[in-house]
Amino acid sequence: xxxxxxxxxxxxxxxxxxxxxxxxxxxxxxxxxxxxxxxxxxxxxxxxxxxxxxxxxxxxxxxxxxxxxxxxxxxxxxxxxxxxxxxxxxxxxxxxxxxxxxxxxxxxxxxxxxxxxxxxxxxxxxxxxxxxxxxxxxxxxxxxxxxxxxxxxxxxxxxxxxxxxxxxxxxxxxxxxxxxxxxxxxxxxxxxxxxxxxxxxxxxxxxxxxxxxxxxxxxxxxxxxxxxxxxxxxxxxxxxxxxxxx
Amino acid sequence: xxxxxxxxxxxxxxxxxxxxxxxxxxxxxxxxxxxxxxxxxxxxxxxxxxxxxxxxxxxxxxxxxxxxxxxxxxxxxxxxxxxxxxxxxxxxxxxxxxxxxxxxxxxxxxxxxx
Numbered sequence: 001x002x003x004x005x006x007x008x009x010x011x012x013x014x015x016x017x018x019x020x021x022x023x024x025x026x027x028x029x030x031x032x033x034x035x036x037x038x039x040x041x042x043x044x045x046x047x048x049x050x051x052x053x054x055x056x057x058x059x060x061x062x063x064x065x066x067x068x069x070x071x072x073x074x075x076x077x078x079x080x081x082x083x084x085x086x087x088x089x090x091x092x093x094x095x096x097x098x099x100x101x102x103x104x105x106x107x108x109x110x111x112x113x114x115x116x117x118x119x120x121x122x123x124x125x126x127x128x129x130x131x132x133x134x135x136x137x138x139x140x141x142x143x144x145x146x147x148x149x150x151x152x153x154x155x156x157x158x159x160x161x162x163x164x165x166x167x168x169x170x171x172x173x174x175x176x177x178x179x180x181x182x183x184x185x186x187x188x189x190x191x192x193x194x195x196x197x198x199x200x201x202x203x204x205x206x207x208x209x210x211x212x213x214x215x216x217x218x219x220x221x222x223x224x225x226x227x228x229x230x231x232x233x234x235x236x237x238x239x240x241x242x243x244x245x246x
Numbered sequence: 247x248x249x250x251x252x253x254x255x256x257x258x259x260x261x262x263x264x265x266x267x268x269x270x271x272x273x274x275x276x277x278x279x280x281x282x283x284x285x286x287x288x289x290x291x292x293x294x295x296x297x298x299x300x301x302x303x304x305x306x307x308x309x310x311x312x313x314x315x316x317x318x319x320x321x322x323x324x325x326x327x328x329x330x331x332x333x334x335x336x337x338x339x340x341x342x343x344x345x346x347x348x349x350x351x352x353x354x355x356x357x358x359x360x
Binding site for chain 1: 278279280281283284297299300301304305321323325
């Protein structure tokens with residue numbers, strides 16, 4: 001039995017230094033409901049410390065939250081990584097932290113990094129600099145995430161910075177990616193024209209929201225359940241599943 | 247100027263394709279964004295970058311660059327070295343930062359494009 005699910009797989013919370021203070025769990029869920037989203041990905045920069053709070057806030061809403069991290073590779077490529085459970089995301093977070101330089105965040109330059117509970121109440125700050133590169137290569141990130149049962153998608157590939165195409169020119173031929181993410185302001189057909197090197201890839205489009213108004217509902221999945229495995233099947237167009245941007 | 251002279255003058259490490267150092271350098275280009283390199287670097291250029299990802303080899307090969315200088319002691323991946331040997335692209339290494347390397351290349355008479 002298939003369902004049609006609107007998804008925004010790339011959303012930041014107040015843990016991301018560049019996100020607005022309104023990006024707290026209950027408001028994210030409320031906005032997701034307004035937009036008709038059935039599936040959201042919570043992906044802060046190099047950390048998953050708020051994913052459990054958003055999962056808790058979503059209980060009873062009918063919205064599925066995939067916990068994740070937007071990892072910055074050593075090539076300064078941003079990669080959206082998503083999992084089914086908070087436990088998986090927290091294991092991945094330990095790996096990411098091990099590969100992140102131990103620098104202190106400068107709130108004046110980057111902004112504060114708040115860890116909050118399901119109601120959005122302040123718990124603590126993460127004092128570590130999250131908005132920087134890990135020393136993991138793109139290949140390492142994709143392989144490790146897939147080993148942990150997760151999904152890795154190069155973020156906003158059509159952006160002039162922090163993107164796979166800007167930084168590395170093209171998708172390394174040996175890299176097994178089910179899809180790539182394009183900007184929420186981009187038309188898929190234009191991106192395919194502008195970047196012939198990714199013409200063969202499935203595309204999804206997410207908001208990369210740092211404020212509530214930036215969340216989007218423009219990617220629709222036909223899947224049997226809102227899980228990572230089903231998303232991958234849809235991205236590969238297998239077993240009757242599909243994904244489209246509209 | 248021959249690549250070999252640059253290697254010896256800047257005391258560069260040779261990580262791959264050491265049999266290709268007799269090429270003549272026609273000019274230089276520096277950027278860490280491969281999309282910019284693909285658009286701007288000219289055949290015969292030496293390319294200065296701290297990007298050590300395997301894709302640099304394909305870019306250098308595509309554009310017929312004479313070689314790649316990897317700066318700041320950026321860690322090379324095994325796949326990059328392997329690919330560079332296959333494609334006969336010399337990868338040269340240095341602990342110096344990009345600005346310093348470019349200054350030294352300019353002092354040797356290697357010019358960028360306008």
